[in-house]
Amino acid sequence: MPTKLLTWSWLVGVLAALLLAATSQAQITSYEEKGRLNTDSHVGKLTGHAQNAAADYRRYCVGCHGELGDGNGENAPWLDPKPRDFTLGIFKCRSTPTGTLPTDQDLYDTIGRGLDRSNMPIWNTLTKQERVDLVAWVKHFSPRFQKEKPGAPIEIPAEPEVTPERVKAGQDVFARVQCWKCHGVEGMANGPSASTLTDDLNRPILPYNFTDGSRPKCGTSDQDIYRIFMTGLDGTPMPSFSDNIKPDEAWDLVFYLRTLQPHNTFNMKERQIAKQLGLKPVNPNAPAQ
């Protein structure tokens, strides 16, 4: 009996040592992360402080985004798309060029807007100050925000008047840069490459379907649509088109994309024009222009 007890205590000791090693490993990471607790954020006239958001994060965000902000919260295994890994500092919804950090305003907008067709709800129930504090908290997880400045937001010229010429020109841009490769000629997310798309972590991902009445993940306004294809959605297959679409052409494309969406108050004009013009979907087999 005493020998058995001895073996047991020995085993328990080894286990405890292993456990200690494992937790201290985790503590190193959280220690590094705690060193960035003085991160702040600026949105409009509000200044956010990371340490003020700790309680809100623990209550509202930690279940999915996890203690360390790596997207490994306890709900994560059941979610698709997966929660964002904040430690990478890579974000979909930005006003800044591909490969650069988003502005504080961009992160603030994402929190308040939520991400349609994902488990990220609209957090406009939190006060503005709480959301600005959470922006600082989100930033403190990634060392990128210590080393780099956000990119310069792309310039969006004033929105011109919608005309039949512009809608037609927009369709030419759609054909030329081949949006249909993924989004399909009718915007139904059924282009030839749609079924094989994967995100940066090699997980399957779907292109946006313009026809099912869902909201684009990074905003619904004309300016938001403009921004989406000019900056690209980092972490996803959606690239930046800013090298190949001029600002004026970009507005044409926004107007054409509106014709693909189901009838609504915001796209009545574009849809009427498309009907008058008798616009047919682009021909995917036409030779490249």
Next chain:
Amino acid sequence: MKSQYGRKLASVLPALVLVGVGAVILSQKVNAAGGGSITGTVKLSGTAPHMKGIDMSKDPVCSKAHESSPAQMENVVVGQGDGLENVVLYISQGLTGNEAASTQEPTFDQKGCMYTPHVLALDVDQKFKVTTGDQTTHNIHPLPSPTAGNIGWNKSQPPGAPPIETSWKNEEVAIPVKCNIHPWMHGWFVVVKGPYATTDNKGSYTIQNVPAGSYTVTAWQEDLGTQTAKVTVAAGSAAKADFTFKGK
């Protein structure tokens, strides 16, 4: 009179010494630029792994480019005499910092919906161009590791798009690059410090402009891993280092 001469000498001597030391350093730099090299061949022993054919039928532009000879994966390319192509050789230990920076601006081309070359080696901060001649839209999507300090991006290149000119800030072996539109398109940027070389279709390589010294050379192959060898380069001459990777 004598003391004056002495003072003059005292002021001229350090200058002379400086010029002398400078000349020695300069001559070393010249040696480095025109200096020695490391050369050899990389071979594969055993059976070469089967490279799957690529079905490009989803994009007629791509499949048309390979009508006469079907495209194959390029993870392990074995050429003449079992030579391994696309192996990158670089100096992993022993660099002095006197090595001349690579000034060429290589091109990473998208041709027939494949990357040419499949593996592009680069010096840190060396500029390169991403070009396309294809009549189909590509997106160029390098995916550096989050810990190496390089930042990924994702840009589209429709037919007729101008080249993208860029560089990598940090050493990283290696950065995968893919095209989401054509999921078979996969290539590598191998970013190293100092001189490097990539094997040709016979598996041979020569790392030029290596100053005299002792080095560790690393051979990197995307599927088969890395191997190292120690070499000593004498001024103005070629040191030899051959590698053999085992087929899996």
